[in-house]
Amino acid sequence: MQINITQLRDSLADKGLKVTPQRMNILEAIYSLNNHPTAENIISYVREKHPNVATGTVYKVLDTLVENELIKKVKTDSDTMRYDGIMNHHHHLYCTECELIEDYVDEDLDKILKNYFKKKNFSGFTVEEVVLQIRGKFDKC
Amino acid sequence: MQINITQLRDSLADKGLKVTPQRMNILEAIYSLNNHPTAENIISYVREKHPNVATGTVYKVLDTLVENELIKKVKTDSDTMRYDGIMNHHHHLYCTECELIEDYVDEDLDKILKNYFKKKNFSGFTVEEVVLQIRGKFDKC
DNA sequence: ACCTAAATGAGAATAATTCTTAATAAAGAA
DNA sequence: TTCTTTATTAAGAATTATTCTCATTTAGGT
Incomplete structure (x- = not known):
């Protein structure tokens, strides 16, 4: 750092x-x-x-x-x-095998999601932030 | 139920x-x-x-x-x-004001995400499941 | 009905976190 | 710089959620 x-x-x-x-x-x-x-x-x-x-x-x-x-x-x-400690908007990769959590930054994805939810327009709920929990496996695990 | x-x-x-x-x-x-x-x-x-x-x-x-x-x-x-108890793939709405967590099912969104991550093809990580934490506020809160 | 491994009850033990209180120290005022 | 006020900290007790231990019970196959 x-x-x-x-x-x-x-x-x-x-x-x-x-x-x-x-x-x-x-x-x-x-x-x-x-x-x-x-x-x-x-x-x-x-x-x-x-x-x-x-x-x-x-x-x-x-x-x-x-x-x-x-x-x-x-x-x-x-x-x-x-x-x-990272305050930029980001998602997390969770490995099902090990305890590691990795940050995942993807502005394209964020744009897609933002658009999607803007169009969707939930009734009764205002979306503030969308965070993805991406579960999977690191190849090394 | x-x-x-x-x-x-x-x-x-x-x-x-x-x-x-x-x-x-x-x-x-x-x-x-x-x-x-x-x-x-x-x-x-x-x-x-x-x-x-x-x-x-x-x-x-x-x-x-x-x-x-x-x-x-x-x-x-x-x-x-x-x-x-709901085992179908779904996401969660988290209200920042109250303790309520609401289920959110959206197959269109799931398709978009599935495609996106298929194309993306992380190196070193195989995606198994993507769950969204959608944070926001219910109007009633 | 019987046997055996798996499940349960009771309560002690642990782990993570919060609370309490007296002592300390930061930041602004003099 | 020294003083004052108020927030912060150390120490350890308390709480909360969860796990463990072990003797007893029970489900499900025989």
């Missing part, structure tokens, strides 16, 4: 959030850990350098970051929540 | 599963409770008539039913798993 300290700091400040070391570390962890880390993954990473960060703090900070649209939550079939 | 006892019994037997009252009750609960009940919802429903069904049994039966493709798990953004 080519995110630097100043950018992290600004992304917090721009949302009117206090810039604390914990928040900085957690943001950095999410950008450094590739592929949708769990809270657990993030806690381990942060504790390598800052062993006394409390579990509750990490969860609280993650919630705050999600609320302020600095990161996203990703739900999986298992029971643990995972987090995603 | 227009599912009768005999149909429930057969759906279990066809999969080679023993037909137990617990399994029958749980299946019936899922079909009767509209809109993607949680395990909790199912437990309450079943216990109205059969107060001594164990929590663990319900979870075990739900797993068995999912494994045998008699029901599906539905992922939500919150931390509780929900279940779905």
Whole structure:
């Protein structure tokens, strides 16, 4: 990731959030850990350098970051929540064999979907966002 | 739901599963409770008539039913798993205001997506199923 | 009716997350 | 810079959803 300290700091400040070391570390962890880390993954990473960060703090900070649209939550079939630092609209590839979740960006597809739903015009429901869960198998699995 | 006892019994037997009252009750609960009940919802429903069904049994039966493709798990953004008795391929409308998840069946859309992904031909990944999470707002909310 | 493997009940155990409270620290004001 | 206010954090207890263990029961074939 080519995110630097100043950018992290600004992304917090721009949302009117206090810039604390914990928040900085957690943001950095999410950008450094590739592929949708769990809270657990993030806690381990942060504790390598800052062993006394409390579990509750990490969860609280993650919630705050999600609320302020600095990161996203990703739900999986298992029971643990995972987090995603990429805020551009994207879909997810779920492998049925392994735990890997890969991001999938496809603007053409998004255009097609947007058109489709515009034409469709649900009665009683306004579409805001469409995210695809693409299930399948990586060849290597 | 227009599912009768005999149909429930057969759906279990066809999969080679023993037909137990617990399994029958749980299946019936899922079909009767509209809109993607949680395990909790199912437990309450079943216990109205059969107060001594164990929590663990319900979870075990739900797993068995999912494994045998008699029901599906539905992922939500919150931390509780929900279940779905409709096995035809379908998508979900998620309301950002309320807890309701509505099924959405659209064969035209499925055709479009199928074609799109056939042409696209990911390298290194074989698509098996595409499910849309359609987020938005019901007008009534 | 009998046998055997599979299913269940009861409740303890675990895992992930949330809550509580006192102590600490960030950011603006003086 | 120092002070003040208020949000944030550490620590660990509490909660919630789910899984596990094991003794007992039961479905379904014989």
